[in-house]
Amino acid sequence: MYAYDEIDRTLVNERVSEFRDQVKRRLSGELTEDEFKILRLQNGVYLQLHAYMFRVAIPYGTLATDQLRALAHVARKYDRGYGHFTTRQNIQFNWIKLAELPDALEDLSKVGIHAMQTSGNNMRNVTSDQWAGVAPGEIEDPRIWSELIRQHTTLHPEFSFLPRKFKIAITASDHDRAAIKIHDIGLKLIKNEKGETGFEVLVGGGLGRTPFIGKTIKHFVHGRDILSYIEAILRVYNQYGRRDNIYKARIKILVHELGIEKFSREVEEEWRHIRNSSLQIDDEVIEDIRSRFTYPNYEKLPHMPDELRQAAADADFEVWRKNSVAPHKVQGYSIVTISLKPIGAPPGDATADQMDALADLADKYSFGEIRVGHEQNLALPHVAKRDLPALWKALDKLGLATPNVNLITDIIACPGLDYCSLANARSIPIAQELTRRFANHELANLIGRLHINISGCINACGHHHVGHIGILGVEKNGEEVYQITIGGRADESAALGNLIGPGVKFDEVADVIEDVVEAYLALRERPEELFIDTVKRLGVEPFKERVYATR
Amino acid sequence: MPLVNGGKIADDSFVKLAVDTPLPESGDVLVPAERFIAEADALLKRAGKVGVIWPNNRDIDELVPYLGKVATVALVFPTFRDGRAYSQARLLRERYNYRGDLRATGQILRDQFVFMLRAGFDSFEVKKQADAEAFMQTAKRYSVFYQPTGDGRITALHRRMQLRHSEGVGT
Numbered sequence: 001m002y003a004y005d006e007i008d009r010t011l012v013n014e015r016v017s018e019f020r021d022q023v024k025r026r027l028s029g030e031l032t033e034d035e036f037k038i039l040r041l042q043n044g045v046y047l048q049l050h051a052y053m054f055r056v057a058i059p060y061g062t063l064a065t066d067q068l069r070a071l072a073h074v075a076r077k078y079d080r081g082y083g084h085f086t087t088r089q090n091i092q093f094n095w096i097k098l099a100e101l102p103d104a105l106e107d108l109s110k111v112g113i114h115a116m117q118t119s120g121n122n123m124r125n126v127t128s129d130q131w132a133g134v135a136p137g138e139i140e141d142p143r144i145w146s147e148l149i150r151q152h153t154t155l156h157p158e159f160s161f162l163p164r165k166f167k168i169a170i171t172a173s174d175h176d177r178a179a180i181k182i183h184d185i186g187l188k189l190i191k192n193e194k195g196e197t198g199f200e201v202l203v204g205g206g207l208g209r210t211p212f213i214g215k216t217i218k219h220f221v222h223g224r225d226i227l228s229y230i231e232a233i234l235r236v237y238n239q240y241g242r243r244d245n246i247y248k249a250r251i252k253i254l255v256h257e258l259g260i261e262k263f264s265r266e267v268e269e270e271w272r273h274i275r276n277s278s279l280q281i282d283d284e285v286i287e288d289i290r291s292r293f294t295y296p297n298y299e300k301l302p303h304m305p306d307e308l309r310q311a312a313a314d315a316d317f318e319v320w321r322k323n324s325v326a327p328h329k330v331q332g333y334s335i336v337t338i339s340l341k342p343i344g345a346p347p348g349d350a351t352a353d354q355m356d357a358l359a360d361l362a363d364k365y366s367f368g369e370i371r372v373g374h375e376q377n378l379a380l381p382h383v384a385k386r387d388l389p390a391l392w393k394a395l396d397k398l399g400l401a402t403p404n405v406n407l408i409t410d411i412i413a414c415p416g417l418d419y420c421s422l423a424n425a426r427s428i429p430i431a432q433e434l435t436r437r438f439a440n441h442e443l444a445n446l447i448g449r450l451h452i453n454i455s456g457c458i459n460a461c462g463h464h465h466v467g468h469i470g471i472l473g474v475e476k477n478g479e480e481v482y483q484i485t486i487g488g489r490a491d492e493s494a495a496l497g498n499l500i501g502p503g504v505k506f507d508e509v510a511d512v513i514e515d516v517v518e519a520y521l522a523l524r525e526r527p528e529e530l531f532i533d534t535v536k537r538l539g540v541e542p543f544k545e546r547v548y549a550t551r
Numbered sequence: 552m553p554l555v556n557g558g559k560i561a562d563d564s565f566v567k568l569a570v571d572t573p574l575p576e577s578g579d580v581l582v583p584a585e586r587f588i589a590e591a592d593a594l595l596k597r598a599g600k601v602g603v604i605w606p607n608n609r610d611i612d613e614l615v616p617y618l619g620k621v622a623t624v625a626l627v628f629p630t631f632r633d634g635r636a637y638s639q640a641r642l643l644r645e646r647y648n649y650r651g652d653l654r655a656t657g658q659i660l661r662d663q664f665v666f667m668l669r670a671g672f673d674s675f676e677v678k679k680q681a682d683a684e685a686f687m688q689t690a691k692r693y694s695v696f697y698q699p700t701g702d703g704r705i706t707a708l709h710r711r712m713q714l715r716h717s718e719g720v721g722t
Contacts, residue, residue: 007707011695018692022662030681038632039662121632151697151707157669158641158700161634238638273646278699278706285708288715 001064001369002147003292004112011154012109015116019043020102027099042122042160044090044115045101049421054079054096055118056108060128060146060170061089061372065359068370070111072355078104083355085340085348087374087412087463088167089127090118094419116154121162121249123153123234127169129177130373133295134381136329140197142172142189144290145226148281152227159234163241164249166234167206170199174492179374181205181214181494182466184251185233190220197223203233203263204255205494207460212252213494215260217267223286228279232271236263296367296382301332305386319441320392323403325383334385336366338378338395339402339410343439346428347413348376357398365391374490375451376412377405407444408452408517409435412463416456416473417480423456425473425480426506430454433510438517447517450531453488466490468532469516470497471509480506486516486543487535500544504551512547519546553683556652556674558690560683563676565602565623575599581625584609587617595620604656607635611642618649623674628657637670644671645701661689669700 004012022043026036037047044055056071063071071091075083078100079093086092096104105115118125126146133141149168153159159166171178172189180186186202198220205214221229233251242248255263311317326335338358341347350358358378362370365387366380373379383391395401404410411434414420416427431454438444453467457474464470470485482504485497504512517531523542524534535543554563565581568574574593579600587594587603594601602623605614614624624643626636636655643649654674655667661682667675668690677683696704705713 005711007695007710011693011697011707014693014695018662030679035631035660154697155666155693156698157666158637159634160666161632161637235638239635243633243635281708284712284715288708288711 001062001294002143002289003294005292008151009109009112012112012114012116015043015114015155016102016105016109019105023098023102038120041120042117043105043120044118045096045098046119047421048094048419049417050419051095052098052101053419054093054101054104054115055086055090056093056113056115057118057125058089058091058113058372059125059150060132060143061130061374062132062143063370063372064111065362065368065370067111067113068355068359068362070108070113072352072359074104074107075352075355077107081353082349082351084346084415085350085372085376085378087376087414087461088125089130089372089374090125091372092415094415117160119165121164122160122166123156123162124165124167126150126153127167127178127183127374129171129173130371130379131177131326131335131381132172133293134328134330134333134335135173136327137173138329139172139189139191141293142170142187144286144293145187145189145199145223146170147289147293148227148286149230152230156234159238162234162238163243164246164251166237166251168230176490176492176494177373179463179466179490179494181492182207182211182463182490183214185230186214187226192220192222199223199226201229204252204260206250206252207463207465208250209247209458209460210253210256211460211465211496212256213496214252215255217260217264224281224283225275227281228274228277229267229271231274231279232267235270236266240266296369298330298333298382299384301384301386303331303385305332305384307386307389311389311392314389317389317392319445320396320401320403321388323407323445324401324405325388328382330382332385334383334388336380336383336388336391337373337405338380338400339405340377340400341404341410341435342399342402343409343435344432345435347411347431350378354398354400357394358400361391361394375410377410403441404444406449406451408438408447408450409444411435411452411454412467413454414456414461416454416462420456420461422459423473424458424475425456425482427454427456427462427473430471430473430482430506430509434513437510437514446527447521448527448530450517451489452513463490464488465496466494467497468535469513471513474503476503482506482509484509484512484516486540487532489532498540500540501548508551515547516543519543522546552676552678553680554674554676555683555686558687560686561674565600567604579622581623584614588613591617602652602654605639607633607639611639611647614643615647618643618647618651621651623652623654624649625654625656625676626672628655628659628663631658631660631663637666640667640670640672641700661685664689665693669696669698669702669704671701 169183188200202214371379413431417423455462455464466488488497600622
């Protein structure tokens with residue numbers, strides 16, 4: 001956990017008071033809605049179809065239990081008793097009243113939570129691996145660097161009015177859980193031959209209307225230079241990124257138009273001037289940040305405790321354990337993923353009561369720490385294996401033990417037309433119907449790892465391009481039509497999916513997905529061959545044939 | 552549109568010239584970049600100060616040879632969501648060591664004051680009277696700064712280092 005000091009707390013409080021003034025000026029008419037729009041977006045407030053939506057940052061996906069309780073409190077007091085976890089380690093509240101927003105922010109600020117730069121054309125919440133600090137084989141905890149970058153990007157005097165939003169993600173594992181290749185800047189923490197920490201820097205990834213996989217701009221930037229290198233990229237982007245067309249304003253378009261070689265030369269030239277400035281980070285500063293991350297005092301525990309051996313007789317427990325429990329770097333401990341994808345419910349939602357109860361469980365079983373992942377699930381990062389059976393029972397009672405992590409019903413979806421004023425089509429009802437179709441765990445397990453991502457418009461908040469199966473809702477002649485892609489992925493082998501054919505109507509989507517899955521089951525070489533690997537081996541054609549043969 | 556200079560609402564001695572307005576014999580003038588570049592010698596010879604209005608899509612390098620001769624550089628925010636001039640301001644101050652007056656023009660609201668001060672601006676053509684009047688109060692809104700810029704305000708990282716060292720003295 002990172003503990004805010006007095007300096008961080010002061011800044012958050014100053015921001016709350018500034019926002020209170022902005023809301024007051026809007027309510028009195030001193031600010032026009034046009035002016036206020038930019039200001040509220042800087043602080044995570046959108047105007048949706050029915051009400052204001054409020055997006056709160058969970059930097060690099062780490063939450064303390066008092067913070068989760070504060071989120072529950074906001075859901076209960078200012079909203080309708082629930083919150084929605086997003087694909088970028090944020091939580092959204094959908095029914096907030098403008099006049100109450102400053103109070104909600106103030107309540108959150110008491111536990112070091114804020115909404116700075118969760119929307120708007122600025123540097124967004126820095127995201128990272130939800131297993132940071134506990135994943136076996138990780139090079140080092142990427143959150144130290146995430147925090148350093150979080151601070152550097154917060155209320156940046158030069159880069160708060162960029163051509164478009166700007167997202168940074170960091171991973172320190174070979175298996176990329178942070179989707180760094182679909183970010184404006186992706187950072188992969190590596191060591192050089194001298195054993196010094198640095199980053200492979202990727203730039204220009206992003207989804208939306210014109211999706212791109214990020215390209216490596218520099219193979220190694222030393223840790224001490226990472227802020228100046230990021231600053232150089234941002235300075236080139238701020239001056240030369242397009243501002244004439246919002247669909248061409250992301251850095252990915254600039255990188256694409258200039259080409260990565262020319263873009264990197266521009267960055268290099270800028271970096272030359274600022275590399276040896278006060279942006280250089282000395283070891284003492286890094287140590288200071290590191291010292292404010294606390295780690296649990298792990299016990300020396302056996303690899304296979306009696307409690308776990310006994311519980312193995314319970315088939316339901318075993319199903320859950322095999323699905324939702326992952327190895328921890330410390331013997332005797334596990335990482336537990338908590339699915340927020342119960343059958344028939346909107347993906348990523350949690351009620352205030354669930355959040356409170358989960359905070360209690362995290363205090364009891366996970367050293368008071370919760371993580372949030374981009375797949376819209378939560379995790380308890382430090383659970384002793386002997387506690388797994390008791391934890392499972394408690395989660396099950398709360399409706400939080402659906403054993404579908406990474407399976408076909410673990411769907412990523414944006415809020416879609418049910419909430420969002422940008423959407424052209426519904427997302428949540430499609431997800432709900434699909435979870436019902438594949439509700440049988442044995443079937444889902446037989447299918448194996450398969451990510452379905454759904455977006456209700458071309459802006460791609462549901463990351464449909466990088467779903468193993470991607471579903472994009474568009475509007476055609478006043479009707480919702482869904483385009484289906486296969487073969488996308490968001491991990492270290494990130495790729496964009498390919499269309500399997502013409503769009504289909506709302507009512508047909510679930511049938512088509514069933515056909516795609518049946519095709520896969522018939523086409524796979526052996527049960528271990530994952531959907532994504534079958535698509536890679538065979539391409540789109542055999543799937544297309546089967547789906548459209550009878551349509 | 553009130554001008555804030557030195558933290559207070561002040562009179563603006565500069566007259567803005569269009570590309571084709573006849574040049575007055577004396578008095579302070581603010582001139583668009585293209586006219587300034589074309590007529591620099593004539594402009595700088597006359598009595599009265601000369602300032603230049605530099606658009607946010609024109610390379611600031613072109614202005615560098617004149618930096619010792621102009622009295623003010625006015626950078627432009629066509630709308631407050633267009634932040635290119637923040638980069639131009641920092642380059643003028645931090646790379647080219649420009650020490651003269653740096654003026655923010657365009658759509659300037661109180662919500663940009665702190666960013667602008669940090670980027671090196673020192674005078675502001677503020678859109679609304681109420682914002683101009685609130686300048687001093689707004690400028691002091693923040694006491695914590697995470698990034699180093701040319702304005703010399705101490706960053707959070709360095710303040711922590713100072714605290715660490717001063718705490719270390721007694722132990």
